[in-house]
Amino acid sequence: MCRIGSIKSKKPIPPSMALRLMLPQQEGHDNSGFAMVMQDLYGIFSAHKDKPLLSMACTQKGSRLVEDYMDAHNFSPVMELIPVPNKKPNLDIKAMPYYIFRVYDYPEDMTFQSEKQKEDLLLDTRLAIRKILSESGQGYVYSFWPDVLTLKEIGDPRDIATYFRLWEDDGTLTAKSIVAQCRQNTNYDIVRYAAHPFFLQGYTLCANGENTFYTKNKEFQKSLHRGYIGFESDSQCFLNTLHYVHHELKWPLPYYKHVITPLPFEEMEEREDKDVLTAIRESLAHLEINGPNTIIGVLPDGDMITCCDSKKLRPVVVGKDENMVVISSEVCGINEILPDRDETKDIYPNEREIVVIDGDLEVKRWKQ
């Protein structure tokens, strides 16, 4: 089972903090990879928060193909980070030749365009790059969005961190929001795109458990939005649904919970808003989830959320102190990075709520 975790902090934190959150949660052989999405970046990216940052892993040829594409589409590179790896012998990592984190300036003709047009351009650009890299077999692109950095790799998370020098905490890479997970897919083919967290137009999400309505979700989502592609992991469906409900339909966040884990009909019947809830259940029946799952997500405004399935088959815990809120599958991870917190204030979200952590680290609990 995937353990998932996230940290939202008032002060920038390094990725090693996320690793320290995740590693104690390892059970048996399940630490088979490392993936994280960092948002609200500091360190070397702090001066470029408003410009899109491309995160990819590729070959030299792949890098050239992407440069050609970006050139042809008038994106101009501003700065980049290409980690110099620590190639210590015997590291358990299936590394790609290059990892590129590059900040671009928008094409000039986008200057006076709306936010939506910019968002669409960034999505379409990422999809185009993904297509180029997939068809040529030369790499993977994970995100292309302002102030968002994604790293994914296969191997032992400790060794991956060594390889990328993440244990050195040199201040290069820090962020106020990190979502992480330490497993590659052990059930199906090992594909880098299958590792969560996933990112789409400002939405980050990771989820554990089995999406038993994967086929239904996937068949429905394929026709909802051009960005809903891949489906290498059944967890991608949770991100697509979050994006669809919140970004496309523009429904308030609590309705995400109503879509994925609708109330039983008998409970719905008792509610004042039964008409709305019933209509949602009718129209979005194919976005329901019905297995064991926990979800951790980040919204475009930076709010961090978590919720779980309607039977609480996959638990999650939220711990906090004055500077940091941590969400984790298991409390041992939180104990590692927040040993001095008041444990009595830990929240074990129930099956009918969404927990939302805003920019001031205020924790809100919305009952479905």
Added chain:
Amino acid sequence: MEAVKTQDIGVNDLPWKIEYHAERCTMCGSCVAGCTFKAIKVEVQKKSMTHSEGSVPTPVHTHIAIPVIKQVASLTDFCRGCGMCEKVCPNNAIHPVRNPDSRKTLLSRDAGPIKRGGRTNLNAQRTLDSIIVGRISQMTDPSLDSARHTFDIRSPFGRVLSSKELPFEVVDGKLVQKGKTPPVQFIYPLIFSDMSIGALSTRAWEAVALAVGYLNEKCNIPIRMSSGEGGMPGNLLKSDYLKYFIIQIASGHFGWNRIIKAIPHMVTDPAGILIKIGQGAKPGDGGLLPSAKVAEHIQAIRGVPKATLSSPPNHQGLYSIEESVQKMHLSMNAAFGFRVPVAIKCAASSTSVSVYNNLLRDPYKICGGFFIDGIQGGTGAANEVSLDHTGHPVVSKIRDCYLAAVNQGLQGQIPLYGGGGIGMTGNAAADAFKMMCLGANGVFVGKILIQLLGCVGNEQGRCNACNTGKCPTGICTQDPRLVKRLDIDKGAQKIVDYVLAFDSELKKLMAPIGNSSLPIGRSDALVTTDKAISDKLGIQYAC
């Protein structure tokens, strides 16, 4: 000596032969009285015997005449194998035996096409039995406990809008519905199919209706029943129980005079309206109620004289789907103030996907359900050639329609209900579950209900005499003497018990795949041991 007349009809030309044991017969006459088909008769048999009682042969020749039960050798009064004689005989002296050498279907045609009721006797293949629920929750996710967990077993009936069409506005962080949406009801995914008063005896119809009432009122199972084309009792139309009934309108409009007159007096809305275009047992044929079954009370409900009632094969004055939507659907919607879902039932056909696509694209968003009826459906009366040689299996057709909707992102907008052979082997829950995984929102059943009431017909040619008015179980007849054979309360109880078992079994199937909601379209839960079925339905092949 008798001369051999080869063209005479003999009992060996008939589909069933009566095996009679004279030595066990008490001459009570129950079998003859109980045979509604007059297939057996009492006859005096001449016997000549020679016997000798002395120590040396002293032959004495005697003639005796004894009464016996004898099968009638007739192409009209022939044994249907219903077995009522056997059921009623106190001494096991008589029973019918299937005759593999029957020439009946060949010989009967000189009086025109053979008509009978029941079901297909030819295309009773069982695709669903080659499909297994093969995706079991084992370690990747937990199975549920069918006895401990709660399950949400409801399906939509009515036109579902896409999420972008919902008339919502955000007010103070909450969604508020600002406009009207088509009526949708969440019902139990098992619908009692349309068998009319007329096709069924009033007592049989009442037994089914009684079961519906009980299941709704006492068991919290929101099951719905379609009236069939033949109207409904006036008191029921004006009662609160109308909400459990889907009123059918077919091409003959039988019973609608009374229904329309009752509309101002209705205290609640019906569950829905079902427009019948065709049915799977006899696609391309209309309804048929032979005059033998048009008793006085049927004439009253339908407002007709005593005559064979033929509903035309198509709705008069209608020649396209668009027109049907614009006229029939709209007018039926309007009649009930747009508060009642209006669905349509068609015989499964190689053209079903075209019909479904067309309905999905209707701009009025007015079709509330697409009912597809497969060739294994039943009927009160039809030409045998229709029953056996026209129609389309329903399983792949439901799948085709569902996938057509998936390709357009319209799945779920017009709920799909499949029928025709569901529960043929007795386990409707397994059939329904598999149909739902393939894309049906639910199933409808008819034959199984009357079988629970006592019908003895089957796909191997037993009985299937629903058209004759001589139904030996009192279910498909209006003969007041015969209908008394049916115990209404006992019949209703059988149906209730069956549905309760169905409900438990459905949970038993949902639990191992880890779902508490219906797995509509969850084709990944199924595997098949037949490669051709795997290819056709797009489900995993397993061996």
